Amino acid sequence: xxxxxxxxxxxxxxxxxxxxxxxxxxxxxxxxxxxxxxxxxxxxxxxxxxxxxxxxxxxxxxxxxxxxxxxxxxxxxxxxxxxxxxxxxxxxxxxxxxxxxxxxxxxxxxxxxxxxxxxxxxxxxxxxxxxxxxxxxxxxxxxxxxxxxxx
Amino acid sequence: xxxxxxxxxxxxxxxxxxxxxxxxxxxxxxxxxxxxxxxxxxxxxxxxxxxxxxxxxxxxxxxxxxxxxxxxxxxxxxxxxxxxxxxxxxxxxxxxxxxxxxxxxxxxxxxxxxxxxxxxxxxxxxxxxxxxxxxxxxxxxxxxxxxxxxxxxxxxxxxxxxxxxxxxxxxxxxxxxxxxxxxxxxxxxxxxxxxxxxxxxxxxxxxxxxxxxxxxxxxxxxxxxxxxxxxxxxxxxxxxxxxxxxxxxxxxxxxxxxxxxxxxxxxxxxxxxxxxxxxxxxxxxxxxxxxxxxxxxxxxxxxxxxxxxxxxxxxxxxxxxxxxxxxxxxxxxxxxxxxxxxxxxxxxxxxxxxxxxxxxxxxxxxxxxxxxxxxxxxxxxxxxxxxxxxxxxxxxxxxxxxxxxxxxxxxxxxxxxxxxxxxxxxxxxxxxxxxxxxxxxxxxxxxxxxxxxxxxxxxxxxx
Numbered sequence: 001x002x003x004x005x006x007x008x009x010x011x012x013x014x015x016x017x018x019x020x021x022x023x024x025x026x027x028x029x030x031x032x033x034x035x036x037x038x039x040x041x042x043x044x045x046x047x048x049x050x051x052x053x054x055x056x057x058x059x060x061x062x063x064x065x066x067x068x069x070x071x072x073x074x075x076x077x078x079x080x081x082x083x084x085x086x087x088x089x090x091x092x093x094x095x096x097x098x099x100x101x102x103x104x105x106x107x108x109x110x111x112x113x114x115x116x117x118x119x120x121x122x123x124x125x126x127x128x129x130x131x132x133x134x135x136x137x138x139x140x141x142x143x144x145x146x147x148x149x150x151x
Numbered sequence: 152x153x154x155x156x157x158x159x160x161x162x163x164x165x166x167x168x169x170x171x172x173x174x175x176x177x178x179x180x181x182x183x184x185x186x187x188x189x190x191x192x193x194x195x196x197x198x199x200x201x202x203x204x205x206x207x208x209x210x211x212x213x214x215x216x217x218x219x220x221x222x223x224x225x226x227x228x229x230x231x232x233x234x235x236x237x238x239x240x241x242x243x244x245x246x247x248x249x250x251x252x253x254x255x256x257x258x259x260x261x262x263x264x265x266x267x268x269x270x271x272x273x274x275x276x277x278x279x280x281x282x283x284x285x286x287x288x289x290x291x292x293x294x295x296x297x298x299x300x301x302x303x304x305x306x307x308x309x310x311x312x313x314x315x316x317x318x319x320x321x322x323x324x325x326x327x328x329x330x331x332x333x334x335x336x337x338x339x340x341x342x343x344x345x346x347x348x349x350x351x352x353x354x355x356x357x358x359x360x361x362x363x364x365x366x367x368x369x370x371x372x373x374x375x376x377x378x379x380x381x382x383x384x385x386x387x388x389x390x391x392x393x394x395x396x397x398x399x400x401x402x403x404x405x406x407x408x409x410x411x412x413x414x415x416x417x418x419x420x421x422x423x424x425x426x427x428x429x430x431x432x433x434x435x436x437x438x439x440x441x442x443x444x445x446x447x448x449x450x451x452x453x454x455x456x457x458x459x460x461x462x463x464x465x466x467x468x469x470x471x472x473x474x475x476x477x478x479x480x481x482x483x484x485x486x487x488x489x490x491x492x493x494x495x496x497x498x499x500x501x502x503x504x505x506x507x508x509x510x511x512x513x514x515x516x517x518x519x520x521x522x523x524x525x526x527x528x529x530x531x532x533x534x535x536x537x538x539x540x541x542x543x544x545x546x547x548x549x550x551x552x553x554x555x556x557x558x559x560x561x562x563x564x565x566x567x568x569x570x571x572x573x574x575x576x577x578x579x580x581x582x583x584x585x586x587x588x589x590x591x592x593x594x595x596x597x598x599x600x601x602x603x604x605x606x607x608x609x610x611x612x613x614x
Contacts, residue, residue, distance in 0.1 A: 003573050014488065025391070030553070051161070051162060054161055054215070055215075055234060057165070057166075059166070059234075059237050059238075060237070060238055065165045065166055067164050068162075069162055069192075080259075087559050092234055092237065092238045093238065103164060103165065105162075105164060105192075109192070111193050114164065114191070114193045115193055116166075117164055117168075118165075118168040118189070118191060118193065119166065121164070121165040121166070121167075121168035121169045121172070122168045122171065123172075124169060124173035124238075125173050125176060126172075126176075127171040144321060146321060
């Protein structure tokens with residue numbers, strides 16, 4: 001079991017179009033939905049926005065990890081998106097966010113998936129991980145970096 | 152230097168772990184040791200052991216959800232939002248280095264946690280008691296003030312003494328049992344419980360079943376309403392009649408009739424028997440009763456055993472029996488007082504934090520907040536609990552022997568200046584002081600010197 005069950009090349013976009021937080025979440029939810037990861041797109045998007053209301057998931061350092069737990073999720077998934085220009089995500093450090101992990105967790109999620117997600121969260125605190133993700137040119141590179149980081 | 156931390160966030164998927172990682176990275180950089188327990192959606196991982204907590208200088212809680220602090224009694228705790236740990240873990244650890252134990256805060260936290268843990272009949276009884284206490288305080292003080300004009304002054308109609316007695320004895324005390332019963336039932340069955348509970352409590356007072364009868368009436372009322380709510384099915388159009396007509400009428404009849412015809416007689420006999428026994432106690436038996444009440448007060452410091460002794464004494468106030476109340480309050484004051492004194496006379500047996508907490512323990516002691524002893528007891532239960540039990544037992548026995556009486560169920564030292572709130576004030580003080588000293592001496596004898604542990608600690612810091 002590794003992170004490749006949660007993410008695939010199709011779930012990665014290195015050139016997001018969105019210019020606002022809401023657009024961005026919508027664009028990434030769309031990405032998950034098109035790849036058959038969701039059963040109820042609206043329910044999941046609502047869960048993500050609800051979570052965002054508690055406080056922003058823009059954790060600073062250019063990273064945001066919007067996430068939601070919802071019955072509208074078929075299987076635990078991660079979508080990765082990058083927008084090199086950055087957008088305002090109400091981040092902790094007030095700076096624009098450039099890399100986004102949208103995490104989708106079904107209501108009855110299995111612990112293995114949750115553990116992988118917890119490792120992903122931890123790895124994002126490491127500067128070299130962030131740097132590598134920022135500099136990657138191909139979707140496959142992103143997956144390789146994550147595979148390397150999260151064993 | 153070692154720290155322990157807990158991280159937790161609302162969904163438990165991401166922030167919990169990022170905060171944990173941030174703290175671990177920062178600790179490494181600052182070359183301090185840290186162990187972080189994550190309370191995420193997978194459950195608690197990397198769980199802190201008792202030993203981890205004992206070794207830690209301070210506890211960091213980085214959480215946006217409720218994290219139980221019971222494990223950390225007596226430890227300095229720094230609480231921050233999970234975001235703060237992600238954003239600037241270094242300064243969080245920096246702050247934790249100087250975090251202090253606030254005894255008052257800790258005691259409040261323990262009290263509310265205990266309250267939240269109360270369950271079932273115990274919770275219902277405690278709800279009733281907590282609504283009743285203010286009535287007893289107000290009534291008790293009004294009666295005491297009336298007595299200040301002379302024990303029989305209230306018999307002269309139209310005097311201030313008579314008015315005070317009407318307020319205290321005639322009204323506040325008369326409401327005591329109905330309120331108790333009403334809110335026991337309220338706790339069980341919500342609003343509809345109030346009517347049969349209060350009616351049953353009122354009857355209990357009238358037929359001499361007193362406090363005991365009130366407790367029984369409250370429980371019968373609550374469970375009766377609960378039963379009726381579940382089993383009476385009305386057509387939708389008549390639903391509105393349930394709360395205003397059917398539930399109050401049926402439940403009041405059931406409770407009232409069973410109080411009058413079934414429960415009343417045996418309980419009032421029991422009540423009278425107990426009153427007679429308590430008013431005619433030989434000094435030996437009185438001392439034993441005081442001893443037992445005192446031991447109970449200290450045993451779990453505000454827990455169910457303590458509350459049983461306390462509730463017993465408060466209930467007796469309604470029947471005009473005041474000596475056990477005096478013993479219970481005095482015995483409830485000595486555990487924090489004795490510990491406070493111990494931190495003064497045996498400085499080398501307490502950590503710097505405990506000595507600091509000892510200062511606050513004086514204030515908690517004189518306010519009759521027995522819970523003030525919990526952080527000390529949690530840190531060293533085997534030595535502290537027996538010591539405070541012995542001290543409280545002696546205080547309770549002495550208070551009974553000295554025939555001290557207390558008309559007010561709470562307030563600690565602050566109610567003592569009210570004229571007639573306490574009889575035998577001087578000797579009552581003696582009983583509290585003796586228990587305090589005994590507790591302090593026992594603790595200082597039983598507790599080991601910390602010298603060795605302190606040396607270890609300083610070695611760690613230099614290393």
